[in-house]
Amino acid sequence: MSASHSDSSSSFHSRPTDWRPxxxxxxxxxxxxxxxxxxxxxxxxxxxxxxxxxxxxxxxxxxxxxxxxxxxxxxxxxxxxxxxxxxxxxxxxxxxxxxxxxxxxxxxxxxxxxxxxxxxxxxxxxxxxxxxxxxxxxxxxxxxxxxxxxxxxxxxxxxxxxxxxxxxxxxxxxxxxxxxxxxxxxxxxxxxxxxxxxxxxxxxxxxxxxxxxxxxxxxxxxxxxxxxQVQKTADLNRKPAIIVHGRNDTLVPVNFSSRPYYARNQQVEGRASRLSYIEVTNAQHFDAFLPIAGFDTRYVPLHVYFIRAVDAMYAHLANGAPLPPSQVVRTTPRGGTSPAPALTPANVPAWSLNPPAADRITFDGTTLTIPD
Structure with a gap:
């Protein structure tokens, strides 16, 4: 099995153990x-x-x-x-x-x-x-x-x-x-x-x-x-789930966790899978670091998307609302100099229920494609 960005210059190939995080x-x-x-x-x-x-x-x-x-x-x-x-x-x-x-x-x-x-x-x-x-x-x-x-x-x-x-x-x-x-x-x-x-x-x-x-x-x-003993099968038994992960995560990198888990789930459950994977650009592991100079100007809070995922799952379970398709959400850092300007909705846009092809995360049975 392999996984790649849509830009072949940044493709990567998994090691076998990567697919059982x-x-x-x-x-x-x-x-x-x-x-x-x-x-x-x-x-x-x-x-x-x-x-x-x-x-x-x-x-x-x-x-x-x-x-x-x-x-x-x-x-x-x-x-x-x-x-x-x-x-x-x-x-x-x-x-x-x-x-x-x-x-x-x-x-x-x-x-x-x-x-x-x-x-x-x-x-x-x-x-x-x-x-x-x-x-x-x-x-x-x-x-x-x-x-x-x-x-x-x-x-x-x-x-x-x-x-x-x-x-x-x-x-x-x-x-x-x-x-x-x-x-x-x-x-x-x-x-x-x-x-x-x-x-x-x-x-x-x-x-x-x-x-x-x-x-x-x-x-x-x-x-x-x-x-x-703790390796997982990635079989969710058709239960709905949303994974939200920041692409810049250096502590739990996407290539060692969410990406292989999602790919393995797609292999195991196929069309029966109800798992959505949301990968957020300019987001990293420690939202608690965002007040620190240099973090505030470069990174957006990932917790915003966690709250949105919880809300989306509640709406799905309570009212049958659709879950988002797997996709890359493209954020915009606040920039400037520390202290960074106030966060606005433009910095942390919502995901789409119908994302364009350039943002869709797809799996064809052997290859997971993550748009750059």
Whole structure:
């Protein structure tokens, strides 16, 4: 099976496992299956220049990540600029959309390592006390050294935390850092003796999927068995459903989740399917980031379309109103400079009950076509 944009220059072909997504799990899978954690290097690419959230980056550490990837034979380029571009090209080759390039930086700082760690633990049913790949959770001081968590922070984290570090007072700790445990982002990798965003931990997480390290084979089998247990058939048994997804989503990319799920559903249910897939341009994963400078001018809120989908489903179930055909909804960013101008209906247009051919998402039995 393959999937493509209507513009053949941006077509992609799926890997077999892409067509049985396990909700957010594919973010984890693609994170750990990208050689050596290329994201930490790709953020330096000139094609990612102007990324919102640039203050999250410790540039020398990202430069060290490029050097460490090259030293381990995972990048072939010899200059920093070329290494960063090569790392980004690897992400694109694995299936991230070009529209995600500007978001790798903020997502790597706030989400990618946490997803790789927590999903590895979850799929393999590891306790955080097992310190899989040398990772643990804890509070740290300003230098990144573990300390006892402040009682006041722990008392409120149930209500203010999201369960995925960094949250509240809790950070990811690299237990294997040179000199002793330290906050992961500030740690020093034993194999390189460099602060390189923990290249050793990233490679270990990759090996959980590949099984390439015989010393970790048992852990790898546990993780892969857990992934197999949550894979889905995409058979909705003719139940109506609407998937709404932002094309710029970098945490749960469309190519690893909604697109393959929709295609698989069309294969399984065929004409009996009542699933609609709405792909929204200029929308990404974290609407909570939209007040941040650079996010506000570039991206529209996806939650608007979630509310519309709920309303459409209610009208369908209560009154028999038709569900929208699968389509790309073309939005318009607010632009300007931060703070961005007020959002207007023109920025977030409604979907169509009769979309033009240039916006329709179609499936012919083997190929899913997504208009550019």
């Amino acid at each position: 396990s909700r957010c799990g594919w973010t984890w899978l693609e994170t750990v299956s990208t050689p050596g954690g290329a994201t930490g290097a790709a953020v330096l690419s000139a094609r990612a220049a102007g990324s919102p959230g640039a203050l999250f980056l410790i540039a020398p550490f990202a430069q060290n990540r490029c050097a460490s990837l090259a030293a381990k034979g995972l990048l072939a380029s010899t200059t920093l600029a070329a290494q960063a571009d090569e790392a980004l090209d690897k992400l694109l080759a694995y299936g991230w959309e070009p529209e995600s390039a500007l978001l790798h930086l903020s997502h790597y700082a706030l989400a990618t390592p946490a997803i790789a760690m927590t999903y590895s633990n979850s799929y393999g049913r590891f306790s955080v006390a097992d310190n899989l790949c040398g990772f643990s959770f804890g509070a740290v001081d300003a230098a990144g050294t573990p300390i006892a968590a402040p009682a006041a922070a722990i008392a409120t984290i149930f209500g203010t935390g999201n369960g995925i570090p960094p949250t509240g007072a809790i950070q990811i700790i690299n237990n294997d850092s040179v000199g002793g445990p330290r906050r992961d982002a500030l740690s020093i990798s034993p194999s390189t003796n460099l602060p390189d965003y923990n290249i050793d931990g990233a490679i270990c997480q990759r090996e959980l999927w590949t099984g390439a390290n015989r010393d970790r084979l048992r852990d790898s089998l546990r993780v892969r068995f857990g992934v197999a």
